[in-house]
Amino acid sequence: MKRFSLLALALLLFLTGCAGFTGGSEGTQASEGKTEDGKVKIDFWTFWGSEIRRPVIDKIIEDFNNSQDEIVVEHTYIPFGDIWTKELAAIAANNPPDVVINDINATALRGQEGQAENLAPYLEKDDISGRFYENLWDATLYEGDSYGIPFNTDTRLLFYNKDAFKEAGLDPNKPPETWEELEEYAEKLDKKSGDTYERIGFYPLYGVGSDVWLLNGSGMNYFNEDDEPVINSETNVDTMEWIKSWKDKYGEDTINRYQSQIDSQQSNPFFNGSLGMMANAATFYTQIRDYAPDLDFGVAPLPEKTSGSGNTSWGGGFVAEIPKGSSHPDEAWEFIKYLTDKEAQEYWAVKNFDNVANIEASESAATSDELSEKDQMVYEMAAQNLNDTLLTPMPAYAPDYVNLINPQLDAILIENKPAQEALDKAQQDVEELVEKTAQ
Amino acid sequence: MKKKKWWTMGRRESLQGYIFIAPWVIGFLAFTLGPLAFSLYASFTDYNITSRMDFVGLQNYDQLFTGDDLFWTSLYNTLYFVIFSVPLTTIGAIFISMLMNQSLPGMRIFRTIFYLPAVLSGVGVYLLWMQLLDPGTGLVNTILSWFGINGPNWLFDPDWTKPSLIFMKLWSVGGSMLLYLASMQGISKNLYEAADIDGAGTWKKFLHITLPLITPVIFFDIITSTIGSFQIFQEAYVMSQNGSGGPASSMLFYNLYMWIKAFQSFDMGYAMAMSWILFVVVLIITIINLKLAPKWVHYEGDDK
Known part of the structure; x- marks a missing residue:
């Protein structure tokens, strides 16, 4: 009897161990969908964790969250060396984030491999392709459909x-x-x-x-x-x-x-x-x-x-994409639209001194009061140069x-x-x- | 009656045993054997992790052996590295542990100094070495220049990249040095005393007493460092240009090429085929090692 109870105890311990794990994962799943006041939560992965970049992207997210009351974007920072392998694993496990910043040159390839959502249905409703430099936009296309929206670039x-x-x-x-x-x-x-x-x-x-x-x-x-x-x-x-x-x-x-x-x-x-x-x-x-x-x-x-x-x-650059299997693609699209619109893009451009994909934002950043004279000179030259800048997309x-x-x-x-x-x-x-x- | 006989003490104890090892067994099945079997199957497919897994037969293997120059380059680079780094690090570790085995005042400090690199690891060390090996301002070439030697371009010259890595590995032999040192300290002093009486010199004592008695550790060290050297990845990923094995593919090691195929081209089936080829290569070399072992490995208390 004594021995049996020992055995039972061991089993019990083992099972509670397992229960601990399931409890944990249930917890995260519950918090994933919606917040307490019924807003949809969007999980946004970037590799922008530096002192300079993080506050800028966090401010853009905050502005978006305050601009409407249906969606809440949560920012997850993942180091550059890990982010895309992690994303891949998350997609394979059917539990991906909703928006990820990814390499523009491999966008078509990810479209072919079924890692990113085809954005054509959204673009049919509101076509934002005209916002961006042509070379950047073309790099996101696989068989004519876009799989990621250009965010920033360089030259x-x-x-x-x-x-x-x-x-x-x-x-x-x-x-x-x-x-x-x-x-x-x-x-x-x-x-x-x-x-x-x-x-x-x-x-x-x-x-x-x-x-x-x-x-x-x-x-x-x-x-x-x-x-x-x-x-x-x-x-x-x-x-x-x-x-x-x-x-x-x-x-x-x-x-x-x-x-x-x-x-x-x-x-x-x-x-x-x-x-x-x-x-x-x-x-x-x-x-x-x-x-x-x-x-x-x-x-x-x-x-x-x-x-x-x-x-x-x-030049190269990065896109915002919706990984395949995202649970809130519609809300993710709304956020991507905001992220690549003039206001957010200009803010990013000026605060980080970075080239952005949005033409209008790029042009107005070049004359922004926040930039010094030298800043403006370089930025203007860079913005002009984007018209002559080719990308090297990885052919699928x-x-x-x-x-x-x-x-x-x-x-x-x-x-x-x-x-x-x-x-x-x-x-x-x-x-x-x-x-x-x-x- | 029958039931009682079936539930014997022996059975109960073995059940208990299984329950105690269950966490490990479950972990092994789920996280080691499962993925292993999966990768074997997937190596016959065009698996891309997210959307595709069609059976393609031997196509991946066929392509590897007959149509992929980079595969052979990576295999050559890896073998080069293994062939030089394993013997050199083994000899280096034995040599240092010999020195560390003297009874001199302050020996503990030396032991700590030589062991220290084994504690440091990862990317930080590689970045440090990239600075040390810098052709223009690096410490290594600066010291060489004191002796009038015009140092090589180390990580920028395809002929010197692999020697650079081997050189770096030699610096961190502290881990295996510790094993040798422990085993040398376990050798009975009587043997050396007896040899002294017979008039044996230091070299003879090393050759006929120390070396035979540490062969089990040498054997262990060779097996593990061979396997470890075949898996070289991080060094090349961090220290080569763009992490792609340059210059001139001279640091494109097997695992780096596999990683590129898996996570940059998303050709996971192909990468899995590569991993199985490596597995077979390492398995064969290990079996050869095991078969050769009785000829030179000496276990104390072993009469044969």
Whole structure:
């Protein structure tokens, strides 16, 4: 008997253990649907947890919650490294959040894989597609339907040091317009004492990758309108050889020395004048503002490969999407509409100095009183530049194609592989990948 | 009568036993064996986690072996890493534990210092090493330059990325050092005294007394570090450019490539096929190790 009761006790303990778990999950489920006063609760996941971003997004949410009395948005911050794998697991478990901020370049892929809700039915009722830059909007489409609404974006510009320009006898209000001019200017800006460079004019791979220059040179993505890969084009071979020539010009030691200064942020050689020009994201300006407030600099679009080839720049960004299986998609849509409308977007743009997807908000942010003169100058240039900014959406038929291209680009620059040969190989590999996925 | 016989003391005790281990058994079935079986099945499908799971037969495996260069690259990188890091870290750990096994004043402090890296782990350490290995301003190249050596580009040169990681691993051998040290301290002093009387030197003593008696720990260390090295992921994810295994795919390790396939291309079936191939590879190597063990592993009190 004694033994039996011991056994029963053990079982009981075990069962209460289990009950504890179920109790817990029931609790969260009950609180998920609605609040006490009957409002619908929306779970909103972002990775914006920094001191700068969090208060801004929280304020936008608060404004939305106060603007109507049917929906309450709750913000959940999840670190960048985890958010999308967590979202994926939540979708697979049929218990996803209602709105998630996700990578714009993979939106079509998520549409194909059934991870995000098709937003076409909502767009039929109120079409908000006209709010956004065309390139951003197009990146959200899979088979013509949108699976996420653009929120913010970025673009690459050329920053140049006006003082260094004056010192080298260049007109500080005339930034280089072509690659040829870029080389010419750089040559003038270079300053050597003995064998070491005290200042270098320009190096294309500080701030951006070779893919940005490929885009800039060819004016197009790695894929053409018919979804065929175009990697080993004459222009691209030319571009890679051009980048290589810069590398040969300055030499490995100088390049590495500068690179490690750039990596450490505060001592970026652009801040102290030992780098004359640099291509970087428009938001690089916030670093200049914080670390080198007295720097006299200018911003310009990326130079064209040849006159007339276009100042194409590269950008990325994020969308707000409704994960598949959200329990309140209609309310989620209402929130997304608010999030991407002029007011919220302008607030985000001004407070974070970030490029937003909404054209109207972007344009009015550029002249906002809250921005200083320098802020406005950079912001305006960035907003203009968005019209020339291409995205690189992951094609749904070859999502990880860059993993086949990047090693070849590295091989050209690091291992001195001939550009033509390397790009031919990349072309062939990507073609094979596309072919296989099509099967 | 019959019933009483069935419910014997033995049965009751075994039932109790099962109940006591039930939490573990249930956990194992639900969280280990279940997913394992699921992944085996899913490796024959085009599973994408959310919306698709159609049976495709051997297509994933066929593609891996015949049509995926990156798969072979990642396998090569991983094998390279295993082949160099396992012996080097083992030898390194034995060497350090030998040094730590001397009776000198202040030895505890040294032991703590050498063990410390094993306590630190994760991304923080990797970021620290990225600074140390910086070609221009990093401490490693600065020290090398004092001796007139022009240090390599470490994490930026495809030929040096894997050696960089192995170098980093050598720094954190403290964990296995502790195992060796414990086992060395367990060796009876009599043996060394007897050897001293016979006139054996330090090297002879190490070769004929210490080494044979710590072989069980060496064996354990080799098995676990081989398995661990095959699973290298975080280092490459954090320390390579964009977390994609660059430059020139030189840090594209097996698990990193698997992760990219699973969570960036959402090709989970393919990634699961990869995980099964790795499982088989590791299984074979472990079996070989187990089969070779009796030839060199010496257990005390074992007559054979």
